[in-house]
Amino acid sequence: MSSHKRVSLAACAGWVCFSIATSASAADEGGPVRDILFAQPFRLDKPYTHSWRKEQPLVKAGYLLVLAVDPEFARPLQTAEPVLYVGDQTAERINAGDVSGRLVVLVPSSSNSQNDPTLDLSKALIWFGAPELPERIDAARVNIEINAALSKGAKPWPAEKVRVALRRGGRALHLRNREALEQRLATLLQEYSPNETDLIRGLRVTNK
Amino acid sequence: MTQVVGGFCKRGDLVNALSVLLSIGLMASGSSFGNASIRAESPAGTGVVRLKLAGNSLSAYPYFEYVRAINQGSTVEVAVDPFRYPGVTGQRADLYVVSHKTEAEWAADPQLIDVRGQPQSVTFNGLDIAGNTFLVDEGLLSGDSGIGLGVPYDVVLDFNVDGLLDGGDYIDGLGDAAGFYVVAPTQLAGPLAVSQVIYSGGSFLGQVTFHPTDIASMKQLPLVVVSHGNGHNYLWYDHIGNHLASYGFIVMSHQNNTGPGIETASTTTLTNTDYLLGNQATIAGGALNGHIDSHRIIWIGHSRGGEGVVRAYDRIFTGAYHPSNFQLEDIILISSIAPTDFLGPDMSNPHGINYHLWVGAADSDVNGCASCSLCQSFHLLDRATGTRQSTSLYGVGHGSFHNGPTGLVADGPCLLTRAETHQIMKGYLLPLVKRYTEGNIPAKDYLWRAYERFHPNGVPTHECVVANLEYNEGSAAMNFVVDDFQSPASTAVSSSGGAVTYDVDNLVKGQLHDSDGSFTWAPSDPMNGMTVGSASDITRGIVFEWNTDRTLSFEIVPERRDVSAYQYFSFRAAQGTRHPLTMLELAGRTFTVSLRDGNGLSSSINVGAYGGGIRSPYQRTGCGIGAGWGNEFETLRTRLSDFLNNGSGLDLTNLVAIDFQFGPSYGSSAGRLGLDDVEFTLD
DSSP, rough: OOOOOOEOOBSSSEEEEOOOEESOSSSOTTTEEEEEEEEEEEEEEEEEEHHHHHOOEEEEEEEEEEEEEEEHHHHSSSOEEEEEEEEEEEOOSOOOTTTOEEEEEEEOOOOTTSSSOOOOOOOOEEEEEEEEEEOOOOHHHHHHHHHHHHHTTOOOOOHHHHHHHHHOOOOOEESSSSSHHHHHHHHHHHHHHOOOOOHHHHHHHHOO | OEEETTTTTEEHHHHHHHHHHHHHHHHHHHHHHOOOTTTTTTTTTOEEEOOEEEEESSTTOOEEOOOSEEEESOEEEEOTTTTGGGGGTTTTEEEEEEEEEOHHHHOOBOOOBBTTOOOOOEEEEOOOOOEEEEEEEOOOOOOTTTHHHHHHHEEETTOOSSSSSTTTOOOOOOOOSSEEEEOOOTSOOOOOOOOEEEEEETTTTTTEEETTGGGGGOOOOOEEEOOOOOOOOOOOOOOHHHHTTTOEEEEEEOOOHHHHOOOOOHHHHHHHHHHHHHHHTGGGGGTTTEEEEEEEEEEEEETHHHHHHHHHOOOTTTSSOSSSSOOOOGGGEEEEESSSSSSSTTOOOOSSOEEEEEEEEEBBOOOTTTTTTGGTTHHHHHHHOSSSSEEETTTGGGGGGGGGOOOOOOOOSOOOHHHHHHHHHHHHHHHHHHHHHHHOHHHHHHHSTTTTOHHHHHHHHSSSSSEEEEEEGGGGGOOOEOOOOOSSSSSOOOOSOBBBEEOEEEEEEEEEEEOSSSOOHHHHHHTTTSSOOOOOOOOEEEEEEEEEEEEEEOOOOOOOOTTTTEEEEOOOOOTTTHHHOOOOOOBOOEEEEEEEEESSEEEEEHHHHHSSBBBBOOBBOEEEEBBBBOOOEEEEEEEGGGGTTTTOOOOOOOEEEEEEETTTTTSSSEEEEEEEEEEEOOO
């Protein structure tokens, strides 16, 4: 990524978000995360465990994102893969995206009194960090990765892009549980990464 | 010292040697020829001589290989060594190939009925085993055993030509095990129609289960669980599911949460196994209910999932996880396909479970390079302390093992297609699971016999197909381990306490771990190419080289010199990749193994008699300079009785040394090898 100017960072409580003031106007679209295409907030009646992080927090709210990514960079590996971060959180990659160049991800967030996610996507960095198993990533490691990303010039996506993505996502989902969320994920995959037919098929299976 | 090489005395008095042999032959048989008089009064089996008869001839000493499994369509021969069984000399017999019977069945009905229609008359006029070898079937015997593996046959030499098994007759069989088994092509689908059902119990509880369509009429069937790898999908293992279900297995492949890592993946293996067992009353409308044998569970995992299944076992083993519907002892086999090793020896440890490993030498993901410890699948194999075996295939990529829409994820020459890989996989997978779910006898042959001598009939055999097999029954097998090289540090003493003497060059004993991160040959890294263990593993062995006649000898300590109770002599060896002496000739390395007794007699077998010797490394580039991938061990097992053929005179009750002989007089003129696990095995 290219360098940037005057970046400052402040952490929020709970599902920490970034307040990044920067004179740089946009994220670097030449990096592996090329665009934010879709964003939809969700909240769940029944939380699920976020296994993509060492602390394994329970998730009641967050965002469904669709990111445009470098397909080669997203190619699944058995060895350690670059970890995708959104704000101060590890994102759960739902699909491979190595053919479509589209990654559908789940981003946990803290929630407000109305149980809506508090993560401000317009202020959050979205980047691939160093290769590691996400289940080994803890808060300390996240901070290291944040600093490394900032030093490389990472910036939040322009507010307008985020607005467009949120507009495309539509109103917040209020779902019963993770399984219901996965039905929505299947729909998104059908739209953004339709070649992953087996994954879609698997997510849509609900009956015994 | 009288030394018999290739069946001929090189030095000493042949007559003296033969006189010793004659007495040994009588002892070994446990019965002399000519007890026909007890036939009428005794139950069948009394006075009958049990011995190995069936197999196939070899072009070099020991000239015949007694085996258990013979491919349908291949010839079957019978041989009797006149030195070990001198009573046969000049005798005529009716040779029967009969359907196998247990001892009790023979006692109840000693009548001989040849499955070929009629017996053949044979006369033992040969001067040696080759002269007393007879073709008994040209490949017409059926191996069709339905959902079983192997049609069992006994061979009987009816010396008194009365059409009954009785005193004085010779039999290969007469026990739980048959004389030999004709095996149908194991890569072909079994006879059962297969149904599959896809369902989900929730997030990461999506499963597809393959089962015999007519399962309602069947009893409990073993369960095979498949845990996929990262970026893979549980629907990509239908080749395994359909194949094994067609032979009477229930195969469940599940969503595996590999993205976060190995611990998480292991959790989904555990929860999915539990889910199926706990919900069989409702899954597939209850079709499986009561038909899953929860005490015969096999876990198969691929890549991260391949490590995940090992981690899952470790978590139960250590008490860190308590399944609801099964327990540790119910897992009877784990098979990892190209597994990673993220977690190391403390957490990814198969312990004493029967363990099997698949490796693709062209894998460009879990690539096996010295610079990537977590990419070295063999670590898991060597940590296993139970029966462990591996099937490593040159030219096979990471993606070749599944049936998904991705590429082969392969790098290297002479790549096999996915279809070819699946043929080999299915051909070996069936015997593997049969071995551990049923104790199937002929299945064992698939696990250790050199691929070039024996493999599923009809699988690809072109020049690019190279398979290296390792087989070791582990510490619980009561084998006599002459040297596993774990201790002491000295190169002059074996782990069993005997002296080790040698004049091979540059012998180094140490950790089987390439320590410089590259396969480039460098004298400073004598374990170059070794990926058997990580830096944290303790597995050790030796490496050495030769370019003229050289010997490496292991003394047998006095208290262990009677090895007559053991069936096989076994060791594993690998060529040293990219070493100048390896690169001299890209071919298998052969050498001679000699067993020496207290009388100064020695019997020698060139390992090339049973196959191509120790295969040259896969000629893949990268991971440093040059061509040649990791050092792939293969296990060579030789039936101890083979050393007795043609009057070697060897006294297996007083064996004093094992001599490995290298160089132009004994095999390949030059080479570099790794060597490990020198032992005598009970079976």
